[in-house]
Structures are given as C-alpha cells and as structure tokens.
Amino acid sequence: MNKTLSRKQRRNFFFMNVSAFAVIFVFLGMIILQLLSQTAYRETDQAITEMNHNPEFIQQEIARYRDDSFPENNFHKEPPKSPSSNRFNTQIILWSKDGEILNKEAIGGRFSQMENLRLQTNDLEEIKTVTIQDEEDELIFHSLTKAYSDNEIAYVQILSNVNQIQHSLQNFRIIVVGCMIVFWLLSMGISYWLSAISMKPILKAWQKQQEFVENASHELRTPLTIIHNRLESLFRKPDHTILDESESIAQALNETRRLTGLTADLLTIARSDANQLTLEKETVETTAFLTELVLPFQEMAELEEKMFTLAVSDSPSVVMDRKKIYQVIVILLDNALKYTKQGDRIQVSASRKNKSWEVHVQNTGPSISKEAQQHLFDRFYREDKSRSKETGGYGLGLAIAKQIVEEHQGTITVKDVSPHGADFCIQLPLN
Structure with a gap:
C-alpha cells in the first residue's frame, strides 16, 4: 500500500471516529438536558397540581381576601415586606370576570411585580409557563388557571416561581456544553490514535499479501522456466526420439509435479x-x-538406515478432521526424513494431557536456531535456502500445518532437543 493511499485511509478513519464521537456527545447532551428539564420542574408542577386538587389552599386565600376586604374583621397585621424580595415560590391569584385581580391587598408588596400579569382563560386546568417583565428583572412562573363558581370570583390562578430552577438549568447547560466541547477535543486525539491502531492490521495484511504474491511468483517462476526451456529444446531437435530426450521430458514432468x-x-x-x-x-x-499413518515412513526410514519409533500411551479418541490432521503429521514426518541423515533417530509419541491429545514428532537432525523458530511457521520461510533446493521444499508445509491445527482450536510448537535435533508438538482438544 503506497503512502498516499495509507494517509488517505488513515484520514478517513480519523474523520469517521471524530464524527462518531461528536454524534455520541450531542445525543448524550440532548438526553441529559431533556431528562434534567423534565425532572427539574416535576416537583413544582406536582405541587401546583396538589394545590389545585386540594380546595383548602384556595379557601384559605379566599378567606384571607375577604378578611382584607372588611378591615373590621382583620385582627392581624401583615408582616413587613422586604423591598428586595422579587422572588417567591407559590401565589394564588383571584380573578374577577373582567380580568381584575381581586386579592391585591392579600398579595401585598408582591403585587407590584404582577402589574403586567393578564388573565388567560385558554387551556384551563393545564400547567403553562408565564413570563412577567417587571422594572428590574424577568419573572418566570409555572401557572395553572381554573374556573371558580362564585358570584365575585370567576377564576383562580396558581403561580409558582421557577426563576431559580431556570437559572440552575442555564448554568447546567453551559457546563454540559463546555464538557462536551472539552471531551470532543480530547476525542480528536483519541481518534487520531485509533486511526493509527486501525491501520496497523490493514498495513500488516497488505504487507503479508504483497510478500505472499512476491514469494509465490518467485517460486512459480523457477519450475515454469525449467518446463519452458525443456519444451523449447524439444523443438530445436525435431529428429530426436523420445528416448533421446527422455531426460528433458522427465525433468519437465518432475517440475510439473512440483508445480x-x-x-x-x-x-x-x-x-x-x-x-x-x-x-x-x-x-x-x-x-x-x-x-496406520507412520507405517510407510517407518519403511522409508529403514531404507535410509534411520531409526524410527512409535510410542503411544493412553491415546484417547479425538474429534477431528482425519484427512487434515493426517496431512499435518505427514508434513512433520516428511520434514523429519528430509533433514535427518543416516543413523539419526525419528520418534513419534502420543499421549493424553489434561483435556488435549498431544503428539510429538522428534528427530536428532540439525537443531533450529531461536530466531528461526520464531519464523518457522511463516509462509515461504526456509532457514537454509540452499538446502531447500536439495529437499525440494517451498516453505509452505509448516504454514499449512499451523493453519490446520489452529482451525481445530489447537496449537503447534517447536523446540530444540538436546544435544541436537528438533521436537514438533501438536496439541488438539479432545472435543
């Protein structure tokens, strides 16, 4: 993958992550503010509703109004009003049919704050928001108006001041929006980091694919070149018989089989x-x-004067793909025969280990370096490339073996054998 394409892909990941975080933060903020707005006024609206359904509160205000209308019946004094008092929680307003406030005296000093209040008979028995603009400030109330069957009193209005709640909500909105902006800026850094992390497997897969194609092309080129040359040589000698060119034909067939x-x-x-x-x-x-599997390899080992032993102890039944695991063990045994000499020993052992079936394929051939062990199961990897020409390998056998074992949810490992040699271990789950 070229650098321009890589940067473009990383930039796309970055903007996708930033956009995702932005959408999440916006929806989260909207949900928080909506829930807070609903719960902030809940108690106020509930108090207004309770007062509406409880006639005692309204009767007390009417009694107070009538006492104030007849001073001879009023034996209590109104407590002094603070001139700076422009906030109150709840107030009951008594209205006449003409839209005049009747209980002005009962309201007292607060009436000056309600001079601009007008009677609204729309949506009776429903809680609405009412705004009153006085000389100093704007007052916000939740209000409920109901009809009242009285010769003098036509409507009763219950007002509850919510300025303090409104200011608290405004401050909270500012805090929420500020936090959203701060965390969104932090998410930009996180998005940049995530875009880099997201690109790593893509770049790794691309590099792996590129190496695979290059290695495959290289391995395919050699046998194809040999076949091509041998066939061309036949055309250059049209008078020769098959027997005369048997060596070229045999070599071409051999390369065809390898291909x-x-x-x-x-x-x-x-x-x-x-x-x-x-x-x-x-x-x-x-x-x-x-x-059954090791029998032909035992015969080949005898012909090459190598010692081959099989040791099976407590060997259980295993759920597996017979053909695929057969292929894995054949790969290991084939390598063991290739990389051992006359007089070396090859041993296959199998046993139950906890909930796994463990198979070891050991040989006393050359040891494998620690560095080579880390790459031994990579595709097209060969520790000794010059020797691979003699053995005819492409470096794919162990990679295929690892993939098959991992498809069975198992593991395959390699370690050295003292004083020299290698031990390949396969572990497969019993079920």
Missing part, C-alpha cells in the same frame, strides 16, 4: 485466509490412526 503440489498448497492457504477451509470432523481412535 502441481505448490499450487495445491497455495490454494489451501488462500482458502484458510478466506475462512473457507472446511473441516469434516469425526471421532477418531488415535492409536490405530497413528499406527
């Missing part, structure tokens, strides 16, 4: 990468499975 094996391995890896490597699992009795 067929390589393409089959590449197809297996491609299917695994695309999650199309299907497993046909069945219950396998492992003792008989291993005994």
Whole structure:
C-alpha cells in the first residue's frame, strides 16, 4: 500500500471516529438536558397540581381576601415586606370576570411585580409557563388557571416561581456544553490514535499479501522456466526420439509435479485466509490412526538406515478432521526424513494431557536456531535456502500445518532437543 493511499485511509478513519464521537456527545447532551428539564420542574408542577386538587389552599386565600376586604374583621397585621424580595415560590391569584385581580391587598408588596400579569382563560386546568417583565428583572412562573363558581370570583390562578430552577438549568447547560466541547477535543486525539491502531492490521495484511504474491511468483517462476526451456529444446531437435530426450521430458514432468503440489498448497492457504477451509470432523481412535499413518515412513526410514519409533500411551479418541490432521503429521514426518541423515533417530509419541491429545514428532537432525523458530511457521520461510533446493521444499508445509491445527482450536510448537535435533508438538482438544 503506497503512502498516499495509507494517509488517505488513515484520514478517513480519523474523520469517521471524530464524527462518531461528536454524534455520541450531542445525543448524550440532548438526553441529559431533556431528562434534567423534565425532572427539574416535576416537583413544582406536582405541587401546583396538589394545590389545585386540594380546595383548602384556595379557601384559605379566599378567606384571607375577604378578611382584607372588611378591615373590621382583620385582627392581624401583615408582616413587613422586604423591598428586595422579587422572588417567591407559590401565589394564588383571584380573578374577577373582567380580568381584575381581586386579592391585591392579600398579595401585598408582591403585587407590584404582577402589574403586567393578564388573565388567560385558554387551556384551563393545564400547567403553562408565564413570563412577567417587571422594572428590574424577568419573572418566570409555572401557572395553572381554573374556573371558580362564585358570584365575585370567576377564576383562580396558581403561580409558582421557577426563576431559580431556570437559572440552575442555564448554568447546567453551559457546563454540559463546555464538557462536551472539552471531551470532543480530547476525542480528536483519541481518534487520531485509533486511526493509527486501525491501520496497523490493514498495513500488516497488505504487507503479508504483497510478500505472499512476491514469494509465490518467485517460486512459480523457477519450475515454469525449467518446463519452458525443456519444451523449447524439444523443438530445436525435431529428429530426436523420445528416448533421446527422455531426460528433458522427465525433468519437465518432475517440475510439473512440483508445480502441481505448490499450487495445491497455495490454494489451501488462500482458502484458510478466506475462512473457507472446511473441516469434516469425526471421532477418531488415535492409536490405530497413528499406527496406520507412520507405517510407510517407518519403511522409508529403514531404507535410509534411520531409526524410527512409535510410542503411544493412553491415546484417547479425538474429534477431528482425519484427512487434515493426517496431512499435518505427514508434513512433520516428511520434514523429519528430509533433514535427518543416516543413523539419526525419528520418534513419534502420543499421549493424553489434561483435556488435549498431544503428539510429538522428534528427530536428532540439525537443531533450529531461536530466531528461526520464531519464523518457522511463516509462509515461504526456509532457514537454509540452499538446502531447500536439495529437499525440494517451498516453505509452505509448516504454514499449512499451523493453519490446520489452529482451525481445530489447537496449537503447534517447536523446540530444540538436546544435544541436537528438533521436537514438533501438536496439541488438539479432545472435543
């Protein structure tokens, strides 16, 4: 992936993350403010509703109004009013049919704050917001107006001041919006970091794909070149018989077989990468499975004067894909035969370990360096490339073995054997 495309993709990830955070913060802020607005006025509206349904409060105000209308019946004095008192919680207003406030005397000094209040008979018995503009400030009330059957009193209005709640909500909105902006700015830094993290697997997959294509092209080029040259040589010698060119034909056929094996391995890896490597699992009795599997390799080891042993202890039945695991162990045994010499020993052992079936393929051939062990299961990796020409390998066998084992939810590892040699270990879950 070129740098321009990489930067463009990272920039797209960045703007996607920033936009996602912005949408989340906006919706979160709207939900918080909406819930707060609903709950902030709930108690006030509930108090107004209770006063509306409880006639005692209204009767007390009417009695107070009538006492104030007849001074001879009024034996109490109105407490002094503070000149700075322009806020109050609840007040009952008595209205005449003509829209005149009747209980002015009962309201006292607060009446000056309500001179601009007008009777509104729309939406009776419903709580509404009423705003009164006085000389100093704006007063905001929640109000409920109801009709009253009295010769003098036509309507009763209950007012509850909500200025303090309104100011608290405004301050809270400022705080919420400020926090949203601050955290959105922080999210920009987080988005930049996330865009870098998101690009890593993409770049890794791209690099892996590029290396795969380059290595595959390199491996395919050699056998194709040999086949091409051998076929051309046949055309240059039209008078020769098949027997005369048997060596060229045999070499071309040999490279064709190698090419067929390589393409089959590449197809297996491609299917695994695309999650199309299907497993046909069945219950396998492992003792008989291993005994049958190693028999031809024992015969080949005898012909090459190598010692081959099989040790099976407490070998259980395992649910697995017989053909795929057969292929894995064949890969390990084939490598063991390739990289051992006359007189070396190859040992296959299997046993139950906790809830897993463990298979070891050991050989006393050359040891594998620590650095090579870290890359041994990588595609096209070969520790000794010059020797790989002799063995005919492409560096795909162990990569395929690892993919098959991991598809079975198992593991495959390698370690050194003292004084020299290698031990490949496969662990598969029993179920």
